[in-house]
Structures are given as structure tokens and as C-alpha cells.
Amino acid sequence: MKINDKSLSKYASSGAPPDKEGYLHKRGDFNRGYQKRWFILKGNLLFYYEKRTDKDPIGMVVLEGCTVELSDHEDGFTFMINFPGSNSRTYVLSADTQEDMEAWMKALSGASYDYMKLCVNELKAQLQDIDSNSDRKLVQSAFEDRNNLVRQGHVQDQSGFSNNITNSAFSGHARRHNPFDDDSFDRGSMSSRSESISEKKARTFLEMHEEFKQEIKEITQEWLKTHQQSLLAEHLKNSVSVT
Structure with a gap:
């Protein structure tokens, strides 16, 4: 894919660190020979340059919907970037070593x-x-x-759980049983039991209310008693000073 878009060319030469870069031998589309090109992988875009020192790339491959696989028809450490469709281009690339080829294939496959x-x-x-x-x-x-x-x-233990x-x-999805579906379930006794529990809670609340009421009353009386003593002491002090 040839580049005509200046924004893509600018992105290729930007300071963003590449995911991978290095030399590969690229087979031409019309000329079946291999040319040594400098490749830079950024995200899902594979740029290639004629020389490493070039500022602008001469082509780009968008790595979407493609497969990366070994080439069975070429010698050396050669692999292909295939795209679906009868009219789609296949990019044939070759590395210098087995390690370099594997590294490029992994990087391109995950891009x-x-x-x-x-x-x-x-x-x-x-x-x-x-x-x-x-x-x-x-x-x-x-x-x-x-x-x-x-x-x-x-x-x-007051929870009833065992x-x-x-x-x-x-241990998995245990089967649940609805107790209300059981014929032996006595709704009348359950209702009366609920009423007795409610009455017990009500009595407990009244008892707590009375306890707090008595406690507040005692604190108030204690405060009044202390306050009166303070007023009496202040009054006696003032009387002595006047005398």
C-alpha cells in the first residue's frame, strides 16, 4: 500500500516508540526479486523505508484481517502476510535468522x-x-x-446453620426447596408466631424508652443540683466581697 496521506507519514516519523523495527527482505509485487527494506511496526501499521535514515516511508501495511504464516514456496527464513480475497495482495518477507523471523511473525500476528x-x-x-x-x-x-x-x-450458635x-x-448449584410449597406448612401458626415476635419487639422498645427516660431524668436532676450549688457559692462569694 503506497502512502499519499501526509498525516500517516507524519505519524510514522513521530517520536512514538515503535513496537518493533529492523531490516527485512521484501519481495516486490511486480519484480519478483527481494529488496532490503527498513521496517517499523507501530500499533497495527507496518511502515517500510528504502533506507533506515529515510524520513518518509515508501509504503505501509494495515495489519487488520490478515494472517501471518510461513512461506512453503520460498527458501530461507521467509514468511507471508496474507489477506482474504482473491484480489488481495500477499506480502512476502524474509529475515536473516530463525530468531529474527519468529520475532517478526509474533509481533505482526499480535498487532x-x-x-x-x-x-x-x-x-x-x-x-x-x-x-x-x-x-x-x-x-x-x-x-x-x-x-x-x-x-x-x-x-x-444462634443462626441455625450447619x-x-x-x-x-x-459445592455447586444446590437445589433449593421453597418451604411455602410444603403441605405440612401451617400458615396460621406462622402468622401467630410473627405477631408474638412483633409484640416482643414492641415491649422491648418500650422498656428501652423507659430506661432512657429515667436515665435522662437522673442526669437532669444531677445537673440542676450541681448548678444550684454553683449559684449558691457564687452568691456567698459576692456577699463576702460586699461586706
Whole structure:
């Protein structure tokens, strides 16, 4: 792809650090011979120059929707950049060493936006799995610590939960049973029990109200008593001073 856009040419020569750069041998589209070119990879754009010291690139490859693979029809450390479609161009490049060829193939394969998007989605899925497992482990650890305290007698078990219930909750998707679907469930007794609990809570609130009321009354009386003593002392002091 030849460059006519000055903005792309400016981006190629900008100070942004390249993802990879180096010499490769590029086979011509019409001339089947190889020419040594200086390549610079920035993001999903592969620029190539006639010489390393040149300011402007002579061509560019947009690495979207392409595949990078070894060339079976060429000798040496040769690989290809293929694009889908019968009229699409195939770029044939050759490196000087096996290590250099592998490094370029890896860099070019991971340069496309689609590839980076797949990597990001994969990382997001892994993070979600880690967060889910971490939350599950934290809750399970909290239940286990509480059960240990109950067994040691440091905490009284008033929750009604057992170790079997706790373990089944984290062993997978446990099947739940709705107690209201059971024929033996007595809604009348449940209703009367709820009313008795409400009455108990109401009585408890009244008792607390009376306790706070009595406490405030005692504090008020104590303050009045102290304040009166202070006023009396001040009055006696003033009387002595006048005398």
C-alpha cells in the first residue's frame, strides 16, 4: 500500500516508540526479486523505508484481517502476510535468522486490533473468574472461621446453620426447596408466631424508652443540683466581697 496521506507519514516519523523495527527482505509485487527494506511496526501499521535514515516511508501495511504464516514456496527464513480475497495482495518477507523471523511473525500476528480485542476480552473473563472465586473463598472462609469459633465455645450458635448447609452452598448449584410449597406448612401458626415476635419487639422498645427516660431524668436532676450549688457559692462569694 503506497502512502499519499501526509498525516500517516507524519505519524510514522513521530517520536512514538515503535513496537518493533529492523531490516527485512521484501519481495516486490511486480519484480519478483527481494529488496532490503527498513521496517517499523507501530500499533497495527507496518511502515517500510528504502533506507533506515529515510524520513518518509515508501509504503505501509494495515495489519487488520490478515494472517501471518510461513512461506512453503520460498527458501530461507521467509514468511507471508496474507489477506482474504482473491484480489488481495500477499506480502512476502524474509529475515536473516530463525530468531529474527519468529520475532517478526509474533509481533505482526499480535498487532491487529481484532487480536488485541480478543486478548482484552479473555483477560476480562479471567478477572471475572478470579473475582468470583475470591468472593466465594472469602465467604466460605468466614463461615469456616465462625464454625470453628462455635465448636471451640467462643461464640454461641444462634443462626441455625450447619456445616452441611454451608458446604452444600459452595459445592455447586444446590437445589433449593421453597418451604411455602410444603403441605405440612401451617400458615396460621406462622402468622401467630410473627405477631408474638412483633409484640416482643414492641415491649422491648418500650422498656428501652423507659430506661432512657429515667436515665435522662437522673442526669437532669444531677445537673440542676450541681448548678444550684454553683449559684449558691457564687452568691456567698459576692456577699463576702460586699461586706
